[in-house]
Amino acid sequence: MLKSLLTVSGSAYGFIDEMFHTSEGKPYLSARAITDISWNEQTRGMYAQFVSGTLNFTKLESLFGAVMTTGKPVIANNAPNDPRRGGVPPGHPALNAFLGLPLHSNNRFVGVIGLANRPGGYSEEVITYLQPLVQACANLLAAWRSERQREEAEAALASRTIQLEAANKELEAFAYSVSHDLRAPLRGIDGWSHALVEDYGGKLDAQGREYLATVCAETQRMGRLIDDLLQLSRVTRAEMRREPVDLSALAGSILAGLRQHDRQRQVETVVAPGLTATGDPQLLRLVLENLLGNAWKFTSKRAQARIEFGRLAGPLPSAGATSIAASGDAPYNGTVFFIRDNGAGFDMAHAAKLFGAFQRLHRPSEFPGTGVGLATVQRIIHRHGGRVWAEAAQDTGATFYFTLATNESNHD
């Protein structure tokens, strides 16, 4: 390309440079093609730098600098005396006439062509004459640049993927170790406390036995915490399937299970028919298990408990919803599911803590729990590209809303 430019314009030597900007926004040029004018040790070094792709020109007080700063062609037929000149390195062939041409492609200034020492100098006619060749050069440079940027983005993505896979593997190994090694000693503490009661119970008074019962209860609690924590991490690690899920049927079976375990309770349950979504069946089951399980738990002190699973008709509820909405404020037209109960509710002042792991809004003596359930729910909903939020009032009940982005269309 440079050779053609030199031949057509009758120039002695020249360059084609790509333009970049420093982090401070200062433009500079990086050589893409340059005539080998190695005339001494220093310039041979320059040419070697060019071959390795690191030959940069940063001087703005120069003839090529004038092209960079103005974006316009520069003709300097009396280069040695031109006020814009920046001088040439020692040993550089004399620069008598210079033509600098900006390279524009799609309204973007992508580079500069520099040509030197055309016998008789340069003129507007030469610029016009060179125009098709210059444009081809600009397009080539732009295409090359976008190809390189695409490759860079791909490489960055690949390296991120590798990092992410490594992090996931580490998490996997960590969870594996927690699952095996952290629970085993608990079994020992619990087991030997029992052995103590069984073998030496007679030597302990009532208070001593009570202490041991507390030791056992605490180990059980620790065991549940570990299990819940593992589930929380599993929710992040697990591969997601996407398939149609009948949420109404799922909710029905979960509620039937809760009723089975708690036969003495009177709970009115309402499940809207025909609620479906696209997502991971196991993870969505976990969402409903946690939300319905919570509703069941927090209505345990109600004589007339009521739990409802449905979908909102009409626009999103706005008031409290946006304050703790998980992400994004764009208008949402998809389905909003809700689970409503008339249980203990909570003070909206603490709503921000609701979805954090190990955050609880009730005393363990009132309602048991590890505080991992809603964190799990939120992770699953986020993995489905949805949002989850709640509205509640102390002592009158709570409503949990959630959306699933994959509800209406399958993005994969």
Place this chain on the structure above:
Amino acid sequence: MTKRPILLVEDNPSDIQLTQRAFAKSNIANELVVAEDGQAALDYLFGDPGRGLPAVVLLDLKLPRVEGLEVLRRIRTDQRTHLLPVVILTTSKEEQDMVQSYQLGANSYIRKPVSFVEFSEAVARLGVYWLALNEAPPVGK
């Protein structure tokens, strides 16, 4: 009820004693042979051809020297033991453990509960099932 011993492959001394305790509580009279790592288990099974096989192997997964899944793989690939009932008795219920255990031919997978009461119940049921209820595969087939 078979009188053949039970082979417990378990490295944690506390777990060994608790398992022995649970077996004693559920009146299981069969001898409980303990191998404290995978190699010891393989030595017991393959070391003395005259000894005969245990009624069931209770196999932990995380073991020193030869780990549990490798013990299981060798049991299944050896003609003498390939039908031997093997129950995985371990702390984790990580999916990878369960899937690999069943893929390698485990007969059952039991996660040891934290609660000793529940653990004792599990051991008692295990004993009833594998020592009385279950018909063991014919020896030498």
